[in-house]
Amino acid sequence: MIRLLAAAGTVAGLAAAAALAAQPAPNRGAEVYRRVCFSCHALDPGRNTPAGPTLHGLAGRPIAGLRGFNYSPALRRFAAREGRWTRALLERFLADPDALVPGIEMSLPRLSAADRQAVAAWLSPR
Numbered sequence: 001m002i003r004l005l006a007a008a009g010t011v012a013g014l015a016a017a018a019a020l021a022a023q024p025a026p027n028r029g030a031e032v033y034r035r036v037c038f039s040c041h042a043l044d045p046g047r048n049t050p051a052g053p054t055l056h057g058l059a060g061r062p063i064a065g066l067r068g069f070n071y072s073p074a075l076r077r078f079a080a081r082e083g084r085w086t087r088a089l090l091e092r093f094l095a096d097p098d099a100l101v102p103g104i105e106m107s108l109p110r111l112s113a114a115d116r117q118a119v120a121a122w123l124s125p126r
């Protein structure tokens with residue numbers, strides 16, 4: 001009986017975890033940004049550094065469109081094809097930047113799907 005109750009508890013716990021995974025906590029995106037992107041990307045308007053362009057107002061922004069950042073030819077070519085950043089495009093990009101934009105000068109550690117979704121959503125407020 002105790003075993004059964006423990007099993008039921010585990011199932012409930014798993015269901016709760018699955019629900020949480022399906023709906024990332026609102027601050028998970030911020031946490032991923034701080035952990036992964038912050039070292040190269042600021043969030044303030046106009047704050048581009050040699051390490052990376054600011055991510056301020058990213059959703060809807062023209063790709064490789066900031067003055068004051070020296071984008072690679074690879075990202076400029078991608079911009080000519082795709083136009084603007086959307087949340088969906090950002091999610092695809094973060095899954096494998098090199099595959100989507102061959103020759104891009106950005107190296108990214110592997111992110112889990114949940115982390116990608118969370119940070120893409122966080123950078124694309126509605």
Ligand code: HEC
Binds near residue numbers: 040063070073085
């Ligand atoms: C090691 C440094 C580094 C890290 C870490 C990094 N980036 Fe980048 N990122 C860059 C650089 C450099 C570029 C410009 C690449 C180019 O011109 O080829 C860039 C470009 C971008 C662009 C295109 C910006 C534009 O103006 O079109 C987006 C979007 C982006 N990064 C998102 C992210 C996100 C989100 C993360 C974290 C999950 C991240 N990056 C992590 C260095 C980094």
